[in-house]
Amino acid sequence: MLAYVAKRLLGLVPVLLGVVFLVFSMLWLAPGDPVLALLGEGAQGISAAQVEELRRAYGLDRSFPEQFVAYLGDVVRLDLGVSLRSSQAVTTEVLSRFPATLALAGSAMAVAIAIGGVFGVLAAIHKGTWVDSVAIVVALLGVSVPVFWSGLVLMLVFALGLGWLPASGFGSWRHLIMPAAAVGFSSSAVIARVTRASLIEALRQDYVRTARAKGLPERSVRLKHALKNALLPVVTVVGLQFGGLLGGAVLTETVFAWPGVGRLLVDAIKSRDLPLVQGAVLLVATLFILVNLVVDLSYAALNPKVRYG
Amino acid sequence: MADLPAAAAPGPTAASPLRRILASPAAGRFLRHRGAVAGLVLVAGLLAGAVLAPVLAPYDPVAQDLRARLRPPSAEHWFGTDEFGRDVLSRVVYGARISLVTGLVPVLTGLVVGTAIGLLAGFYRGWIDDVLMRVMDVLLAFPSLLLALAVVGTLGPGLVNAVIAVSVVSVPGYARLARSVVIAAREEEYVHAARSLGAGDGRLMLRHVLPATVGALTVQATLGIGFAILSMAGLSFLGLGVQPPTSDWGEMLSRGRRFLPGSSWLLLYPGAAISLTVLAFNLLGDGLRDAFDPRDQAG
Numbered sequence: 001m002l003a004y005v006a007k008r009l010l011g012l013v014p015v016l017l018g019v020v021f022l023v024f025s026m027l028w029l030a031p032g033d034p035v036l037a038l039l040g041e042g043a044q045g046i047s048a049a050q051v052e053e054l055r056r057a058y059g060l061d062r063s064f065p066e067q068f069v070a071y072l073g074d075v076v077r078l079d080l081g082v083s084l085r086s087s088q089a090v091t092t093e094v095l096s097r098f099p100a101t102l103a104l105a106g107s108a109m110a111v112a113i114a115i116g117g118v119f120g121v122l123a124a125i126h127k128g129t130w131v132d133s134v135a136i137v138v139a140l141l142g143v144s145v146p147v148f149w150s151g152l153v154l155m156l157v158f159a160l161g162l163g164w165l166p167a168s169g170f171g172s173w174r175h176l177i178m179p180a181a182a183v184g185f186s187s188s189a190v191i192a193r194v195t196r197a198s199l200i201e202a203l204r205q206d207y208v209r210t211a212r213a214k215g216l217p218e219r220s221v222r223l224k225h226a227l228k229n230a231l232l233p234v235v236t237v238v239g240l241q242f243g244g245l246l247g248g249a250v251l252t253e254t255v256f257a258w259p260g261v262g263r264l265l266v267d268a269i270k271s272r273d274l275p276l277v278q279g280a281v282l283l284v285a286t287l288f289i290l291v292n293l294v295v296d297l298s299y300a301a302l303n304p305k306v307r308y309g
Numbered sequence: 310m311a312d313l314p315a316a317a318a319p320g321p322t323a324a325s326p327l328r329r330i331l332a333s334p335a336a337g338r339f340l341r342h343r344g345a346v347a348g349l350v351l352v353a354g355l356l357a358g359a360v361l362a363p364v365l366a367p368y369d370p371v372a373q374d375l376r377a378r379l380r381p382p383s384a385e386h387w388f389g390t391d392e393f394g395r396d397v398l399s400r401v402v403y404g405a406r407i408s409l410v411t412g413l414v415p416v417l418t419g420l421v422v423g424t425a426i427g428l429l430a431g432f433y434r435g436w437i438d439d440v441l442m443r444v445m446d447v448l449l450a451f452p453s454l455l456l457a458l459a460v461v462g463t464l465g466p467g468l469v470n471a472v473i474a475v476s477v478v479s480v481p482g483y484a485r486l487a488r489s490v491v492i493a494a495r496e497e498e499y500v501h502a503a504r505s506l507g508a509g510d511g512r513l514m515l516r517h518v519l520p521a522t523v524g525a526l527t528v529q530a531t532l533g534i535g536f537a538i539l540s541m542a543g544l545s546f547l548g549l550g551v552q553p554p555t556s557d558w559g560e561m562l563s564r565g566r567r568f569l570p571g572s573s574w575l576l577l578y579p580g581a582a583i584s585l586t587v588l589a590f591n592l593l594g595d596g597l598r599d600a601f602d603p604r605d606q607a608g
Contacts, residue, residue, distance in 0.1 A: 018447030026463040140344075144588035146539055146559075148546050149580035152566055160570035247454030251543050255566070266547050269462040277462035285451045 023282045024071045080279035090279035101260035105245045111184025120195025142189025147248040151182035151255040168257040179256045183248035187241045194237045202230040239295025338600040345596020351589035359405040366399035370556040389574035403556035412538035419479025427487025445481040471550035475540045494521035524601045531594035535587040
């Protein structure tokens with residue numbers, strides 16, 4: 001297992017380097033002079049001599065590889081520059097928004113697993129009946145309905161209509177319910193599909209027939225014998241859904257005025273605050289890569305075949 | 310066109326291309342698939358609606374009528390009016406145009422670029438494969454919406470940049486899929502046979518290997534349209550995609566949510582339109598997948 005962990009960690013290095021390179025390139029791919037892009041609004045009324053002075057000060061007069069190495073050094077020291085808008089360190093600003101996004105993504109994940117798991121198991125056990133059809137339709141809606149729209153409809157019904165929940169904002173667990181439900185529902189669809197397919201497959205296996213032949217109650221055959229073995233593919237797909245959850249969080253944070261990284265990023269894009277955009281993209285992508293690593297490792301821990309494959 | 314008379318005459322000699330397709334086992338499986346047929350009908354309806362928008366829409370979608378602002382649905386305005394007195398039904402109908410176009414363009418771009426990358430990587434293997442696939446791995450290391458936002462954040466908000474963003478996000482998926490099919494296909498006997506007959510790399514790739522990818526890529530592309538429409542709607546909803554006054558569903562939602570709870574119709578119809586459109590392409594894509602690959606059916 002240790003060798004596998006080391007191999008996976010090593011494999012991460014080129015991907016992380018590529019991600020840093022891509023984020024670094026954003027400054028060069030942005031239209032116009034990089035110096036002016038870094039100045040944002042502050043570029044107005046600045047003289048050509050000052051621009052050249054700043055170019056040297058920022059190190060933008062050096063060659064592209066030199067600049068990339070310098071940027072890489074900064075990234076390793078977690079120095080992602082300064083936000084143009086707030087003049088705060090980008091790292092501090094982005095990290096201060098992480099807890100809100102993680103709380104949303106985490107509870108959305110719980111919702112997704114609960115809804116997806118229940119529908120998937122019910123559909124598999126009642127395969128071919130109306131229960132199965134309902135589950136399939138719900139799963140299709142989950143992947144088809146935009147998460148920001150289901151969020152708005154929830155808000156319309158439960159906050160503005162019935163008044164049961166606060167419409168937007170951040171603070172108590174009651175603020176979390178609607179955003180988590182909206183994001184979780186859209187991710188539950190894939191989990192339901194995979195759970196259903198995997199459990200149907202498991203129920204066909206010989207060990208299930210053996211368990212039934214032993215006279216075990218059907219409930220214990222399904223839950224203890226079949227479901228336990230059906231869970232492996234579900235673990236992978238839950239991990240893969242995390243990217244979708246983060247994307248959903250970006251959209252839902254805007255709907256519910258949730259003070260997470262997503263809203264920070266969208267505001268930064270609108271105000272052309274390039275250092276902040278780069279920092280938020282880099283940190284969220286790194287988080288996503290690390291989560292996928294953890295998922296892969298736990299999958300390998302559960303299934304020895306992967307380690308030696 | 311030459312075989313039209315033959316197709317019109319019934320009997321075993323009648324074999325127009327359309328009939329041949331309809332008689333294939335895949336078409337049979339597709340047509341027996343209720344969801345797939347529903348998807349096909351919905352997609353056809355949407356296309357017709359988008360083309361016939363000037364005929365179907367009761368009003369000019371951008372014509373303002375400040376005396377009729379924020380009117381609820383009525384016989385005059387079935388879906389109500391927005392804060393400028395514009396007819397919501399007409400805007401939803403015209404919105405189908407921009408949604409379908411901005412959904413199709415990224416998929417076609419992703420399909421062409423991705424297939425080319427996958428074809429080169431899978432056909433030549435070696436260092437070309439390594440380099441291309443490492444680049445794809447880096448793109449896949451981002452959550453898709455985050456990558457789209459990174460592109461829009463670099464190029465700036467707007468319709469064209471949003472389409473570029475969703476196109477970039479689409480590329481790696483097609484590249485990987487095409488590569489996996491190509492790796493299997495290049496070892497097929499007919500490819501070896503063509504090579505021994507003197508076919509060059511270009512001819513082998515385009516004439517013999519590329520056709521093998523059509524089935525898998527068609528399924529992926531159909532499902533990809535739904536994804537592209539959702540992503541574009543998301544970007545427009547965030548104010549980073551389609552800009553006013555263009556009739557776009559995501560943009561309508563973005564503005565409409567300011568008039569809650571009083572004017573819920575500004576929210577319900579555009580959102581339902583996005584959901585229905587994405588649902589239609591997902592149904593169609595699922596149906597095509599089951600038709601092309603009957604082994605893959607989980608049920």
